[in-house]
Amino acid sequence: MNDPLFILLVGVIIVVGGIIGLKLHPFLALLLGAFVVALLTPASVIEQMAIAKGTAPAAAAALAKKSIGERIATEFGNTCAKIGILIAMAAIIGKCMLESGAAERIIRSMLRLTGIGKAPVAFLVSSFFLGIPVFFDTVLFLMMPLAKAMTLRIGKNYLLLVLCIMAGAAMANSLVPPAPGPLFLVGEMNIPIGLMMVAGTIVGLFTITAGYFFALWANNKMPIPLRDSLDARLEDIQAIAAKDDKQLPPLGVSLLPVLIPLVFICIDTALDARATPGQTSSFFSLLQFLGDKNIAIVLGGVAALLLVVYQRKDQNKPEGLTPFVQAALMSGGGIILITAAGGAFGGMLQQTGISTRIADLTKDYQMALIPLAFLIAAVVRTAQGSATVALITASGILSGMANNASLSFHPVYIGLAIGCGSKLVPWMNDAGFWIICKLSNLTEQEALKTISPLLVVMGLAGLIVIMIGAQLFPLV
Incomplete structure (x- = not known):
């Protein structure tokens, strides 16, 4: 019940099922998903994840003691601030x-x-x-x-x-x-900017x-x-x-x-x-x-x-200009609410420890580094919705391997693979998904049929180009 993968699955079912199956407004479905994910996440896990991110032990303990409503509101507000x-x-x-x-x-x-x-x-x-x-x-x-x-x-x-x-x-x-994301990655993996x-x-x-x-x-x-x-x-x-x-x-x-x-x-x-x-x-x-x-x-x-x-x-x-500006802000306000609710849902998923769980599953996976980097970033992106978080997580997992292993190609190829992997797969836990969906007036189903596969195609195309480039132009 406390496994992050199980919690992720429950969150996905609630959000996707609520929007597509029950025809709930995305704002309500995302908040409901965030509430259930937060409810299933133990306080001890929240504290451990906060400490792992560099939060002081006292602040991490305080975060774990916050109510579910406070934690959701905090992530909601953080997204609004951005x-x-x-x-x-x-x-x-x-x-x-x-x-x-x-x-x-x-x-x-x-x-x-x-x-x-x-x-x-x-x-x-x-x-x-x-x-x-x-x-x-x-x-x-x-x-x-x-x-x-x-x-x-x-x-x-x-x-x-x-x-x-x-x-x-x-x-x-x-x-x-x-x-x-790329700026953090080049620093983490010692790649010349x-x-x-x-x-x-x-x-x-x-x-x-x-x-x-x-x-x-x-x-x-x-x-x-x-x-x-x-x-x-x-x-x-x-x-x-x-x-x-x-x-x-x-x-x-x-x-x-x-x-x-x-x-x-x-x-x-x-x-x-x-x-x-x-x-x-x-x-x-x-x-x-x-x-x-x-x-x-x-x-x-x-x-x-x-x-x-x-x-x-x-x-x-x-x-x-008052009526004119008011019409624009009414449209923008709806996008802000949906996007912030998506940020709250993604933030609750991150507190489950899903990134660490994925890292543990892949640490002993004997695969070539380039597709491994792509896979880790893709799984993290799909799980919690942020391409930037996927970049940071994957580069943290692979930086040691990239810097210490005797590579036959430059680590820049690993960084590029992480970047392409972070494009897979955008869906309803991604703030960017809601922004493009609402700005373009596409329905959720239309966006899932077009925007999501578009980024999958581009990410996979990038992986192919990167592997060919590492073979033909290793830069070492």
Whole structure:
């Protein structure tokens, strides 16, 4: 009864069965799953897991004594702290870009550059390179309004565009520093960060190519239409799509809500990488302040709102922006609640000791290190939902083997295998799953049939590329 694998199985049955079988709202199903998982987890296990993560013994004991409600609320709040402001402001930015015509202007410019036929490829590559310096969820927030506007412009391929965005952002997040997971991995496994960036980009381009072909197949097999949503009604987007070029904002201005957060986050990332101890100049501190992801996206939101005000200057709308912003926040609020509930469920699973249990099962498994690394990361990701946790767990398990064994290839290949394995398998315990599901208006079943296999295909394609690369270019 106390085995983490049994608790995991129970949690999976409750969440998946509740949402698909009983038609429960995801927020309720995830909270119910978190409650049952927490109820089945002994206090002694919680204390041991906290100590294993570096928590002081007194704090670990205090955590174990907390009530189930407190522990769930804590993990719920931790997830809100990470994504709450981002989602709220991203909802405003997306609504503003659609309302002002900025998304339409960007789409028209992109079509002139690439043509309709290559638009999905442009989304794929853009999402990948945006995902290197910018958080995964931020890329989704910035790109989804463009996908909706593009779909109305070309009249088809909505699922293809959504999957291209997901494919690019997801692979960059787990393969290329300075994303948090790969950044921890290179430090744990003593891999040069420059080598990981180059190798991760190469492998990432192979994987997103495989993802693109899967997206083409899925789009043909089960085309999904663009649907009405509270923050982006189809009739409003269609009205904007019918506007003349002169009625739309200039391209440079249209890009500001996206470029402002992107530029400041990239600058902050570069400064962190080159920072020296004791560097406290006021200019450096200002850039760090502006480069904080929450501050940066708030600035993007301000730019987006000013853009709407500018575009409305000749219109008589005395109600101002309040109803407009409220509609965006109502949509974003639902995403925040579901995502935070998913974080609470994943946090309760982590407290069961599932990662340690998986490590014990695989420590004596005599398999080549590259597929072993992939397998461990994949199992941890599937079990508890976080790609970053999967990266950290797998790199911790394998760092000693990678550094001490007499390898015939560079440890970077093990790091890349961990990154690709961490993509398998996203489902309802993953906050990113809910973000893309709700932003795109896909149903849970549609997301499980498209997004989950997309990442499986890309992860397996990456494993194949990594094993071929280790054989042909061992780098030792």
